[in-house]
Amino acid sequence: MNIKAKADTGRSKYSVKASRKGKRTPLYILLIFIAVQLAPILFITPTLNYFRGQGMDQATAAASTSGWLIVWTMGIGFIAAMILILRDKQFFNIWKGKKAGLLEAIGWGVLGFFLVYFAQIIAALIEVELFGIAPGSQNTASITKLVEVVPWALLAVVFFGPVLEELVFRRVVFGSLNQTTNFFLATAVSALVFAAVHLEFSHLLIYFSTGLVLAFLYQKTKRIITPIIAHVMLNGFVMIAQLNMEKLENFLKQLEQMQ
Template identity: 50%
Template sequence: MERILTVTNSQKVNKHKKTALYVLLIYILMQISGKWLIEPFHKLVMSTTGLASAQAAPLTQGWYIALSFAIALILSLFLTSRDKTFWDIYQGKKETIPLSIMWGIIGFFLVFIGQMIGVAIEMAVFGIQGGSQNTADIVAIAKGAPIAILAIVVFGPILEEFIFRRVIFGSLVQTTNFWIAAIVSAIFFALIHRDFSHILLYTICGLIFAFLYHKTKRIWTSIIAHVMLNGFVTLVQVYAEQLQKLLDELQKMQ
């Protein structure tokens, strides 16, 4: 009986590893697919809209990001749905759904505070000024093609939590400990954003997201915090002018 259980557990572990590998490969392919597909997709956008190359560029980038992220997420959800215990990396009872949601909301504020601390460290120690080129580029795409906001606020955070919290952190935490798994996954999370001047900020975010997942044993907790963070930043950046006008009008009314 013990041998049968051991074999069964070994089969589950091997299945989890395969699922994790496939999800990781899907994410990598999505990240590099633009090298081969963005140009033909750009031509398709120009032919269907009748726009010149420069005018069609923002639409191409926005729609390509939205579609590639959506396809990658759908494929990842399909693969993980076939592995019923893929998310059960922790022993013991998971946190209740209401508390998991609450921790997700708390996590948003923790990340916000963590980023402010990170900015202060960057300026005091390294002399790095605020403002992220990666964020600026993404916001520019979102302004040119609002469909990209879906990828930025919803598809992207979910995929990144699948990869960096379940695949990388989740695999490591089962064989090492929380800190090793959290630091390694957070560093990879920072590197994928390719904004090396602010690598500390992204690493802090990755550590907090890992803590949220570890705390509740539910991936949706870190997803909630991540979605809220991206949504808040996108809202402020994309609608900065409109928000400023609204604030000016409110001041005039006082």
């Protein structure tokens, strides 16, 4: 075998290995996300008993348990996902055509926050007017209580969670389907799965509209950072509003009294 043939054989083996890794990475990311969702179940009892032993009442101990388990599981899941992605240089190379520049992608991410927020307002109005669904999210209210007890949970809610969800729902689900079907079917399926995972079926339309906009942003720029920015900003805005709701209500009351 001559030198050129050996070189070609080496490149061929590398290509096969890279191809296998490229197929496995999305699956591993999905498995990490599933593990993040299920892992807290294994540690609820010992963690709850620990906080009870610290003299906490039942409600505070339960909130502390949920808050810290979210921080640890999402944090570990985030690190594991980043390690896998760094090892697979082709993970995000799923698009044909030129990607948007970094500044353009960031700009669309910021604009995307307003698009998502606007879409959620329309979806909420439709839920109220057509289906009689009361506004307000029980999921958001529960998370806010956790953050009040465990401030570190804010990091999981505003950063770890959105990044993991975008990797799963936009890159793995939407990205994979978009390569084998078409944009509209891939967008609809990824948005529906995104909505279902949040387990608030009464507000399915709000989560579905959010998934649609985030998929559009990813398709538009071909950079995952764009939907991540929009998602992080959305969660951050909601948490700031919820944590300062009492102050906001008092401010509005003062304005009414002045008038």
